[in-house]
Amino acid sequence: MRVLVTGAGGYIGATLLTMLSKEMLIGDERIDALAAVDRQLPSLKAGVVGISGDLGSDATHSQIREFRPDFVFHLAAIPGGAAEEDYDAGRRVNLDTSLDLFEVLAESARAGGKAPVVVYASTVAVYGISLPDLVTPQTVLRPPISYGAHKLACEILLADFSRRGWLDGRSVRLPGIVARPRSPSGLVSAFMSDLLHALAAGESFTCPVGPAATAWWMSAHRCAQNLIHAAVMDVSSASSGRAWPLPVLRLSIDEVVQTLAHMYGANRKDLVRYEPKESVEAVFGRYPKLDDAESRALGLRDDESPKALVQRALGSLTD
């Protein structure tokens, strides 16, 4: 099997690439060739094909065509906060470039060949704010930022390609993924990662949401495992079309702080100062319960416990 990862220089992309290049398996299938696409690539393991360039360029498209992937993980994106600041860049990367990529990948099946599997990293930002107490597959989707609107449009377009038999698309909606590096990421949700890093290191942390603020959490490690599973899971009997939320741990900030205090020492609690901002709370502080039964039935998984979440997020648990 030939496997391609876009956005391989990003946090989740690099985590996924490391996992794929270590196991060289996708489900039960052996990976014969692995390619990584990004403008700036991390140092690659021997044998991994690097496609360094703009994903939207003709040159990159040609290299992707030549690679002939059977499985594609499409992670390349401008993050939510940055895309909200720069509409034009967000449209280009998060909408046009994704759709152009789908069209390049669809050429094989349109010419009578096999449709590649495309795992698309969508986002829980498709849901919106002012959500009901339980988010279900029937919840009306009303993205509150352009990032979510463009990702939702791509979900719909990927489902249309799948209906046509040109791609075998699987959109998975990613929650807040931890623990990203502490550099500025353009993600408003970066505070979730920064909280973990700060308290683990024994540093003070100013939290832009209150202790009762609830969010949906997942470690990058578990996220990468889910992306790989999404590529091979049997979706033939799934009722939710071609898009699923990843199962999540719904935790309040206080629950996460308590977990960190339990792991690193009770004094860690005193390191947190709360300065809730309404704009951040509205988008990242009021996530309700999520009915993810269908996702779980397909074999997608959460991190199991707050402690395991923190351990995987900070690298001390690698399963």
Added chain:
Amino acid sequence: MRVLVTGAGGYIGATLLTMLSKEMLIGDERIDALAAVDRQLPSLKAGVVGISGDLGSDATHSQIREFRPDFVFHLAAIPGGAAEEDYDAGRRVNLDTSLDLFEVLAESARAGGKAPVVVYASTVAVYGISLPDLVTPQTVLRPPISYGAHKLACEILLADFSRRGWLDGRSVRLPGIVARPRSPSGLVSAFMSDLLHALAAGESFTCPVGPAATAWWMSAHRCAQNLIHAAVMDVSSASSGRAWPLPVLRLSIDEVVQTLAHMYGANRKDLVRYEPKESVEAVFGRYPKLDDAESRALGLRDDESPKALVQRALGSLTD
């Protein structure tokens, strides 16, 4: 007020343009200037500005900028059947050209000016097939053709422009509109119009769905009235975001045939021969009930009765 209509050479566009140029009112506001855009324009009333060209071209964009519309009715599209045959043309016109138009129209507000009102002609093809017994605002949208997928993507993008305050968007989902001219239109639903024309003229008709097949019906005249109303209705308290189905008459083919027989003579019933095709029935023959309460509350209207539908559709009722 300055009003612009795209797709003004099409069936609904021409009906709307005629209505606007006759009344020169949009709600209570006087129309000071009226522009019509299409590749081929109908003969225009004196005073109507014709912008003849490809809606996606820079030249047309420049003319639209110069016209500075306060209200835009965006009807230009490649119809469902044609867009399904020619994916690339459908993507270009139904997705890219629409989004590019939204961006051109958004320039004013992005530069600190007023956001134009954009009434977008979406489609009931966003809903999909295998619908529940009652379609509600919570019904999951799963477009069964690329036309519906691209229109749904544009609904989402227009809502995002509205959220940003760059446009004041109102997407209305059009049902089967009758009675289109009998020339090939690229619409699979053209049989709904052909049935009316044939029986009114006393000609035989082969129906591609059975007598019990149900569809959502609206006359072009009532559709144009609804589009104008959509431009001025107060959406500030609407709960369904920025998209609404037009209220419809849900009628079986047999109810329509009975209505025509009542109006034109009982023998008209014998003119219909049923040759149901599963592919047509699946998309246009099983429309369930529609919960259009919110649309009605906003002042959008159906044709009131099957008889009035036929009369408006065939031009004998102009109210």
